[in-house]
Amino acid sequence: xxxxxxxxxxxxALYSCTTQKLYSWSNYETTSYNYLKATNDKTSADLxxxxxxxxxxxxxxxKVVPPGIYADYGFLLLQMNKPTEGKTMLIKEIELYPxxxxxxxxxxxxxxx
Amino acid sequence: MKKTILYTILITxxxxxxxxxxxxxxxxxxxKMYDEKPVSVLIMPPINRSTAVDAKEYFHSSLLxxxxxxxxxxxxxxxxxxxxxxxxxxxSELFVNAPLxxxxxxxxxxxxxxxxxxxxxxxxxxxxxxxxxxxxxxxTNEILYNRKGTVNYSTNVQVNGGGLIGALVSVAATAISxxxxxxxxxxxxxxxxxxxxxxLGKFAPVNPKENEEFAGQNDFNINLNSQYSN
Numbered sequence: 001x002x003x004x005x006x007x008x009x010x011x012x013a014l015y016s017c018t019t020q021k022l023y024s025w026s027n028y029e030t031t032s033y034n035y036l037k038a039t040n041d042k043t044s045a046d047l048x049x050x051x052x053x054x055x056x057x058x059x060x061x062x063k064v065v066p067p068g069i070y071a072d073y074g075f076l077l078l079q080m081n082k083p084t085e086g087k088t089m090l091i092k093e094i095e096l097y098p099x100x101x102x103x104x105x106x107x108x109x110x111x112x113x
Numbered sequence: 114m115k116k117t118i119l120y121t122i123l124i125t126x127x128x129x130x131x132x133x134x135x136x137x138x139x140x141x142x143x144x145k146m147y148d149e150k151p152v153s154v155l156i157m158p159p160i161n162r163s164t165a166v167d168a169k170e171y172f173h174s175s176l177l178x179x180x181x182x183x184x185x186x187x188x189x190x191x192x193x194x195x196x197x198x199x200x201x202x203x204x205s206e207l208f209v210n211a212p213l214x215x216x217x218x219x220x221x222x223x224x225x226x227x228x229x230x231x232x233x234x235x236x237x238x239x240x241x242x243x244x245x246x247x248x249x250x251x252x253t254n255e256i257l258y259n260r261k262g263t264v265n266y267s268t269n270v271q272v273n274g275g276g277l278i279g280a281l282v283s284v285a286a287t288a289i290s291x292x293x294x295x296x297x298x299x300x301x302x303x304x305x306x307x308x309x310x311x312x313l314g315k316f317a318p319v320n321p322k323e324n325e326e327f328a329g330q331n332d333f334n335i336n337l338n339s340q341y342s343n
Binding site: 021022023025028029030032033034036037061062066067068069071072074075076093097099100101102103106107 | 152153167170171173174175177178181182184185186187188189190191192193195196218219220221293294297301316317318
């Protein structure tokens with residue numbers, strides 16, 4: 001029995017070695033689908049949890065937060081009536097990915113109105 | 114006699130040209146994409162031409178991961194979706210053949226990804242999905258990447274052992290797995306299979322062998338299972 005576990009484990013380890021992705025995503029795909037399907041307190045909280053997991057521990061090879069995560073997290077915080085935290089996250093997206101500046105600046109301007 | 118030979122040659126030619134499709138290098142198949150070197154991509158809300166109501170959401174929530182992992186900057190999907198809704202641009206069907214410069218100006222997107230779900234049917238143990246991916250440049254409006262195909266996804270969990278008990282376990286496993294998470298897995302498998310040959314983006318480490326790699330068939334038919342969803 002122990003042998004089987006060991007073999008399974010080493011196969012897993014080997015597999016993850018050869019196919020290391022740029023980023024890790026926690027269970028983002030499931031929680032984002034659930035949120036998309038039905039937006040409520042529960043699905044919002046689950047999505048927040050995914051964003052925080054992704055931001056706190058990155059096991060991907062780049063060791064940075066993936067594209068769009070800070071901004072979408074910020075957007076979710078805005079929806080949840082947390083404007084200060086939301087804006088902070090939007091600005092973090094621009095800092096990490098200057099590619100987002102055109103779009104996010106536009107959103108920040110709208111928020112100031 | 115001559116005619117017979119001629120016909121035979123002709124028929125052989127036609128048949129062989131149908132079945133044998135030579136592999137094409139990625140640098141040839143996606144030349145425009147390599148030339149343009151786009152950095153950022155906007156995911157358009159998937160176009161759902163199937164009868165499955167949830168198919169659009171399954172695809173929408175599973176596209177950020179493969180595109181980011183391929184090295185691209187993906188415009189934040191939830192935030193951009195909200196703006197597309199506000200600007201009455203949520204129906205992607207309107208833009209497939211329209212000028213895309215505006216998407217470059219508003220979102221800073223170098224390219225736009227359209228996903229068209231042509232078919233999504235469930236039968237016992239299988240989901241069959243007909244899907245097409247079109248990536249267009251917001252600068253030139255040209256198609257940079259295009260693949261379409263049919264994915265037969267086995268929702269059956271493989272159980273070793275066989276026999277009556279094995280069969281029973283297999284039935285139970287199928288019944289349990291027909292949940293939303295299973296269908297996200299289907300969409301994820303379609304995305305990761307199809308987009309596996311996309312040229313690498315800015316954030317991906319340089320692969321010195323990329324110019325020797327072949328593009329996948331641009332019109333494919335493939336059987337996948339849950340191992341492809343990981």
